[in-house]
Amino acid sequence: MTSQTRRIRFVQPDLTNEDIQAVVAALRANHLGGNGAVGQRVQARLRGLVGTRHALLTTSCSHALEIAMMALDIGAGDEVIVPSFAFVTAASAIVRQGARPVFAEIDEFTFNLNPDDVARRITPRTRAVVCVHYAGQGCRMDELITLAREHDLYVVEDAAQAIGAGYGGRPLGTFGHAGCFSFHITKNIIAGEGGAFVTGDDDIARRAEIIREKGTNRSAFLRGEVDKYSWVDIGSSFVPSDLLAALLGSQLARLEEITQHRVELWYGYYEGMARLEETGLVIRPGLDPQAEINGHIYAFRVAPGIRDRVIEGLKARGIESTFHFVPLHSSPYAQKAFGCHRDDLPVTERVAASLIRLPLHTQLSMDDIEFILEQLEQVLKK
Numbered sequence: 346m347t348s349q350t351r352r353i354r355f356v357q358p359d360l361t362n363e364d365i366q367a368v369v370a371a372l373r374a375n376h377l378g379g380n381g382a383v384g385q386r387v388q389a390r391l392r393g394l395v396g397t398r399h400a401l402l403t404t405s406c407s408h409a410l411e412i413a414m415m416a417l418d419i420g421a422g423d424e425v426i427v428p429s430f431a432f433v434t435a436a437s438a439i440v441r442q443g444a445r446p447v448f449a450e451i452d453e454f455t456f457n458l459n460p461d462d463v464a465r466r467i468t469p470r471t472r473a474v475v476c477v478h479y480a481g482q483g484c485r486m487d488e489l490i491t492l493a494r495e496h497d498l499y500v501v502e503d504a505a506q507a508i509g510a511g512y513g514g515r516p517l518g519t520f521g522h523a524g525c526f527s528f529h530i531t532k533n534i535i536a537g538e539g540g541a542f543v544t545g546d547d548d549i550a551r552r553a554e555i556i557r558e559k560g561t562n563r564s565a566f567l568r569g570e571v572d573k574y575s576w577v578d579i580g581s582s583f584v585p586s587d588l589l590a591a592l593l594g595s596q597l598a599r600l601e602e603i604t605q606h607r608v609e610l611w612y613g614y615y616e617g618m619a620r621l622e623e624t625g626l627v628i629r630p631g632l633d634p635q636a637e638i639n640g641h642i643y644a645f646r647v648a649p650g651i652r653d654r655v656i657e658g659l660k661a662r663g664i665e666s667t668f669h670f671v672p673l674h675s676s677p678y679a680q681k682a683f684g685c686h687r688d689d690l691p692v693t694e695r696v697a698a699s700l701i702r703l704p705l706h707t708q709l710s711m712d713d714i715e716f717i718l719e720q721l722e723q724v725l726k727k
């Protein structure tokens with residue numbers, strides 16, 4: 346196949362006949378709403394896979410982050426530290442509560458929240474830290490948890506990209522007071538749209554369950570614990586349909602297989618790029634020795650001035666690649682609402698301007714990875 350005829354998509358869902366059958370079976374079971382038998386079964390499976398006491402399926406990771414902020418009573422006057430190199434809803438979940446996001450730097454090589462910079466930004470108003478496990482690689486959780494304990498802060502893990510990944514032998518999402526996962530179409534395990542809220546804390550779980558059900562005690566009612574359900578707290582509508590839960594359940598059954606395939610491809614890129622790194626044309630991602638990655642994203646860096654040209658060059662050769670987060674502190678909203686300035690976070694700016702993500706999904710082979718790296722080398726040397 347020539348470079349002209351090969352087209353390599355950036356993401357491709359991994360859907361099987363079993364996935365389709367699972368949704369059809371859920372449709373036939375005639376429970377189209379949420380939190381039914383299927384939803385509860387999948388929640389139990391997720392609890393086991395993540396190794397957490399409580400797991401609630403949600404309509405998205407963004408909603409799981411909102412549940413976290415509500416359940417932890419983050420409110421007006423509070424500050425929450427969050428990386429600027431993050432998806433917008435890690436910050437907007439804070440802002441919706443009337444609290445202020447305080448943007449922190451990432452590590453230049455792992456692209457994860459830098460605990461030293463977090464420490465510098467703690468004030469008497471700080472209530473929580475949100476960490477993002479970028480690309481499915483765990484943040485430096487030992488340091489973050491120690492820091493949080495010293496200052497009596499909550500830790501919320503944005504584990505949107507981190508299903509199946511661990512740090513020092515412990516699954517991501519289980520270090521903090523809450524963990525938030527995404528099963529969006531772009532993730533390793535998909536439900537189309539969807540997410541999960543996990544916690545090891547019984548009180549937080551009780552409150553999150555109510556928040557997820559429009560602020561009512563409907564879940565307790567369904568368990569027969571109360572004779573009718575009513576409005577008991579703040580909340581919104583965050584329960585996904587059992588149809589999506591069915592797809593998620595079927596996907597989760599292949600978590601290990603999908604993760605293993607992706608991790609092999611990830612290392613294919615990483616090892617294949619070593620030679621290019623020696624020439625100084627690329628910087629490979631940094632690997633924390635404690636991190637057990639899940640191969641969610643392969644992101645590397647080039648000189649900022651050539652990044653867009655490289656993406657265009659790959660596109661001309663049939664390969665889809667892309668940049669990632671536009672730093673939140675330099676967004677129009679953060680500048681207007683919080684007076685943030687572009688120069689506030691130089692490491693984040695530098696990383697965001699130089700980062701490229703390459704195709705990574707289970708329909709790729711090692712041969713594809715070699716082809717992509719060959720094409721990349723040609724584009725870079727042009």
Ligand SMILES: Cc1ncc(COP(=O)(O)O)c(C=O)c1O
Pocket residue numbers: 404405406407408431432434435477503505506526527528529539540
């Ligand atoms: C790090 C991170 N957090 C949160 C989200 C939001 O996930 P969802 O689309 O499930 O709301 C994403 C989605 O891309 C993400 O990458």
